[in-house]
Amino acid sequence: MSNTEYKFEGWAGFGPDSVEGKLKFIEYEPKQFAEDDIDMKILYCGICASDISTLSEGWGELKDMWPQVVGHEIVGEVVRVGSNPKNGIKKGDIVGIGAQCDSCLQCHYCNKDKENYCSKGMTGTYNGKFSRTSEGSKSYGGYANYWRGPSHFAIPIPKELDPAEAAPLLCGGGTVYSPLVEHGAGKEAKNVGIIGLGGLGHFGVTLATALGAEVTVISHSARKQKDAEELGAKHFLITGDDEAKAFKGHERSLDLIICTSNAPDMNIPAYLSLLRPGGNFIFVGIPEGGQVPTIPLFAMVMGNVHIGGSLIASPQTLKDMLQLVADKKVKSWIQKWSLDKVNEAVPSMIAGNARYRYVLVNEKNGGKL
Amino acid sequence: MSNTEYKFEGWAGFGPDSVEGKLKFIEYEPKQFAEDDIDMKILYCGICASDISTLSEGWGELKDMWPQVVGHEIVGEVVRVGSNPKNGIKKGDIVGIGAQCDSCLQCHYCNKDKENYCSKGMTGTYNGKFSRTSEGSKSYGGYANYWRGPSHFAIPIPKELDPAEAAPLLCGGGTVYSPLVEHGAGKEAKNVGIIGLGGLGHFGVTLATALGAEVTVISHSARKQKDAEELGAKHFLITGDDEAKAFKGHERSLDLIICTSNAPDMNIPAYLSLLRPGGNFIFVGIPEGGQVPTIPLFAMVMGNVHIGGSLIASPQTLKDMLQLVADKKVKSWIQKWSLDKVNEAVPSMIAGNARYRYVLVNEKNGGKL
Structure with a gap:
């Protein structure tokens, strides 16, 4: 479907009961590749409370936005760049994506490193629709094998950081x-x-x-x-x-x-x-x-x-945070779950067992449990 | 009563109906004079909405705080200083008193020019009780002939300012x-x-x-x-x-x-x-x-x-404001009323006629209508 040698596949919810361990592994169609996009092979993805509030429809009905592949604390390896990559990103880099993956990139706020308050609104990393490029395409998150989206929102992960620990920093x-x-x-x-x-x-x-x-x-x-x-x-x-x-x-x-x-x-x-x-x-x-x-x-x-x-963080703020974390050797307290066990991990997260963040590991792609 | 050649006399409310034109002219006992106090001969006093909310008991019953002489936008001439005056104040100076007339003067906030957020609370210019000196004495405001209180809260009025226009700046x-x-x-x-x-x-x-x-x-x-x-x-x-x-x-x-x-x-x-x-x-x-x-x-x-x-302003903030007003020649829009007509002025203020502040003029003391 995606005109690439890899498929876009992930764990999708089809209704509010998906949080009870009923996510299904599907193939889906990502947005059209734009020249400032990247494709990323996903290694790690944190489980955020937002994932659950979205899937459970606690924040509102999803209607035509089903099926949902959630996850917006994504770290992976860049496997494709276009002719116009941002943030100096190149193939092979380890980068992260947080809760936002696009905005107008033209308004006062986008120009002031406040893309999270873009005048035209943001495209969420999941449960969103693209408008700047590939207009109307749904956004799909990180409980998946691959991710595609604007490189402007891809944050280079400092080499000193454990990429699994970096993942939940990107939203939480x-x-x-x-x-x-x-x-x-x-x-x-x-x-x-x-x-x-x-x-x-x-x-x-x-x-x-x-x-x-x-x-x-x-x-x-x-x-x-x-x-x-x-x-x-x-x-x-x-x-x-x-x-x-x-x-x-x-x-x-x-x-x-x-x-x-x-x-x-x-x-x-x-x-x-x-x-x-x-x-x-x-x-x-x-x-x-x-x-x-x-x-x-x-x-x-x-x-x-x-x-x-306050709502999430802008790309520049995320970069500053990751640098502080690297400089001060801040540890994230995480527990890892194989992505294949996502239907156990999500109910366990809901039960309040995380101390203090669960991270899904894509072992097939080289993520380390 | 006050051991001075002048008496402390003013227009007092004896109940919530006092705002209907029933203030009565009385003599009262001010606080004991402390070495950092001043006595001021009142020339002008603005009518603030707080005066009315206090007298009408809109903010709560006054109980043993009756009778009330309100008014906390006071400008007048210093007629007495003690051995320890603050703000360089001397006899003959024209100074102003806003809504606060005392605080502990020792806490973190008092030392940081935030006396309006004093850790021990403030003494209001009326409807308050002194505690730092003359403990337990009631405070009396500016619908009166004389005012006594701490020189720390007396703000020198810049010579370029019309003292009648300066009055309502002190609270409003x-x-x-x-x-x-x-x-x-x-x-x-x-x-x-x-x-x-x-x-x-x-x-x-x-x-x-x-x-x-x-x-x-x-x-x-x-x-x-x-x-x-x-x-x-x-x-x-x-x-x-x-x-x-x-x-x-x-x-x-x-x-x-x-x-x-x-x-x-x-x-x-x-x-x-x-x-x-x-x-x-x-x-x-x-x-x-x-x-x-x-x-x-x-x-x-x-x-x-x-x-x-935000609650009123500190003495330093009031000084800064008065300097700005002097530098930029900012005009207050006021209408003057003889203090003797306070029982007409207050109901007119309640009726919403002020454009935009009423100032009571103490003609007997030399205030100019």
Whole structure:
């Protein structure tokens, strides 16, 4: 189908029950190859919570977007380049693709290294449609053998990095790194709080620490306290069921809070009490149909604090992050699964077993378990 | 009562109906004079919406805090200094007092020119109690003949300024100037939106313009469009009853929005659509028992925008603002009322007649109508 010596094949969902271990291996038609595209032989792909929220239709019905091959934390080897490759990419390079694989590349934001906020919207690495080239073609993700898409969004993986560990940095890592840098973690924001120690939260701890911040993990129970400390956190706040009580004595101890949790009943004013004047509380994800509290006007005005949001990371931000990870020898905590066992890995991820990110390994292509 | 040759006398409210023209002229006991205090002969005092929300008990019952002498936009002549005056203040100086008249002066924030976010809380210029000196004494505001309090919070009025025009800058002006500067108006925030053209909003336009920003006024109707333009606004957006419709075509046109309106049914996601990625929407006031919408998580994450709050201004910020006003010859739009007519002025202010700030003139003390 793809006019190449290799086929585009991957594990596809055909309905919301696909997350229950019902992904099927199929061949599919990728976008038409454009001169700034690459083809990549996939070695590793992280399992992101977004994969599950998409497949389960937790973020909305997929309708004509079925079947879905998800996965947007992809690392692999470039096997084809066109006449106009970006990022200096050439055949044989090891590169990564995160949650975004295209944008208009012409607007103010695309020109300012903010492609993730492109004025015309982004093309997601899966569940998206291309428009700049091969208009209308569906995008397919990384639970697959090959990937095709714009080289502009392919991030060279520094040679010092383990490519399997690099994979989950491309979405999970970048998603927390971007607001950490935006709000000065380690610089004007010396004290950083990370709410929730999951896939994103564990990167929040390692990356904020690498940036020079002192990290406080805020978690529901003490269950992950030892992990938090090993990851680099200096403080651990246990909320139990009463955040206001738990935070007594810790008022104004943080400059920045990254919220990787999506509990709909969070006591937002209590969290804001942890912030110093000028501080920011940043959501990095959208819960599945989750309710959120009302705007805590009194706490915001009296405390000079801000609530904001941040969406994934731009290619330049991902490059900066990977360089920091290489320079500071930051470790990702991952467990590897053979891609062939994806129908076991996804339910295990949903069950909350990852510590802290699952990475699918394409052994056929040379990925190492 | 005050051991001075002058008496502390002013117009006091004795209950919520005082805003209906029932303020009574009384003598009261000020705080004990401390060595860093001043006594000021009051010349002018602006009428702030806070005066009304306090007297009407819209922000909560006053209980043992009756009677209330409100007013926190005070300009007058220093008639007494102690042995330890701050800000180089001496007898005969013309100085101003804003909404805050004391704080601990020892904490991290007081030492960083953020006394308005003092860790121990602030003493309001009225409806407050002193604690640093004369512990437990009530604070009394500027609808009066004399004012006594800490010289640290007395701002020298530049000689080039009309002291009557300077008065409302001390709360109304500072309240919008502080977040304008915090979020880089005229620098990284070139395009600034001001919601609501009232007392605060009119300062939002003049001060943001003086800082070099291009200002858009966002208002319910076209009624004040001409005023907005005369004040310096370059654009005027009329919301009518459907903000989302009104803002079509203006998406991502602003870097910063200062909300001086307190409409409880504001379509917050529509306002956020006006902001560029990285932008801020700042509340500067707290409505009387007003409801606010839920946190617009989707709009915040997808748009990288922030909602925050800001409370009045610190002494240093007020000094900076007054210097800018002097340098750029910024005019306050005020109407003057004799202090003796305060019981007419307050109801007229409530009726929405101010264009855009009422200033009470103490003629007996030499204030000029």
